[in-house]
Amino acid sequence: MAAVQQQVESHYRSDIIEKVRRAGGTISAGDTTVRLAKQFGFCYGEIIHNPEVNHQIASLGIKNLTGKNKEADISDLGPDDVVIVPAFGTELSIQQQIKDRGCQIVDTTCGDVMSVWKRVRKYATESVTSIIHGKAEHEETKATSSRALGDGSGHYVVVLTLGDTDYVCDYIRRGGDKQAFLEKFKGAHSPGFDPDVHLETVGVANQTTMLRGETEEVQRRIRQAVIDRDGPELAQKNFRFFDTICGATQERQDALRELLNVRMDLLLVVGGYNSSNTSHLAEMGEEK
Template sequence: NERGCHIVDTTCPWVSKVWNTVEKHKKHDITSIIHGKVKHEETLATSSFAGTYLVVLDLAEAQLVCDYILASSGGASPSAEQRQAFMERFSNACSPGFDPDRDLARVGVANQTTMLKSETEEIGRLFERTMLKRFGPAELNDHFLAFNTICDATQERQDAMFALVDEPLDLMVVIGGYNSSNTTHLQEIAITRGIRSFHIDTPERIGPSNRIEHKPLGAELEVVEPFLPSGPLRVGITSGASTPDRVVEDVISRLMALADA
């Protein structure tokens, strides 16, 4: 600014909103419960803005945290074995010096902006119910704080995907980077509905001779040949938030070429 430079901040506004949220937590001595993937770049950045934090991957891990909180109710305290098991489970997912007996008394929920919206909301409700049971309605606002920080683009795609999987589909093609969290969650939605799903990052993964190279959820790349079954097909197509429209168009063209072959 002193040199007269024009500065353009291209940080995603939804990510900035999360950072502002955890900074509010820090200012009020509230532990940030971050719904995200521990090693994901965004979650690493978010935790750097937080004071005290704990990262939970999913609803199951959130339930473990809530069970520990409730073990402290009624004047009781978690056993040494419970504390040790808790710290071993979350040793790589918490702030330095994290003390669950001290730091889980006041919590706020934030999230990696590309996580599954429905799971983030359920985690928020779980912690709200837990703190309500632990401290009572009169003190709830002193012990629990939550904000919705799911990215609009992510939310729109997830909403559209839930509508799409209600259709009678033969298979689903999910287009986006293999390291893209929001794209992976789209694939998860298809799989939970029992729809045969193929995650590809570029149109070139679909080749001649009815061949596709794709990445199954949680596995390495594999080749399927033949890819499209014979006869009339209903194919669902979705893409991650940062996938260019041209890439989607090219995938559709390749699918049509296979269907016409």
């Protein structure tokens, strides 16, 4: 354990960062001042969407089974192989394929992600359609969507923007053109999804790395649409919600929000270009 701790510290700890932290998060040199957010450092929830970690994993001879840098296929696996499931999990069908190969699975799925899975599975057992706030092609959302199917009878639709949300809300209130709805959300809804049927009782879930404020607004708008259609009393039955923003994600968003109260010339966000966490932090800086 001591050897592992030493390796982690040598790879991820910075003497410069520790010096800045001891100085209260601020350091100056000449006419330049650097401020650090209170929550700063390695995000364990982004095992694959972190280029530094990717490089380290590759140096250990671990091969990718998916993505742009795919180096092997599930069909190549055997009982002697070990497969690491990343922090955002994987789709049930893929997980089953890996199990069928007889290899050992090391599951690093984040507990916050599994909480979302538990919620959408419950939605499915109660015939509640999951409206998932997230990116339809993101690995976490794809994994969550597969759980939202339940035993095969569940349904889901994924909304990314508030514009998507308003489109769904309008359909909840007044109905509309079914084919236009399905075309708009092509690739972002469950097989056999029928908006005339499956928007009757809905529950909101989310990709855990989305902006909290935006997810709360998605929830508020959909709840109001159900109230407008059904009235407050019946809406209590036909609308469900569960807060599932990742704790580490929220800490970083809160820390950046506090940091942005101080005037600065440049905000430097360190992270992967394909990381949802990183992109949302950059968006917060742009909005400021």
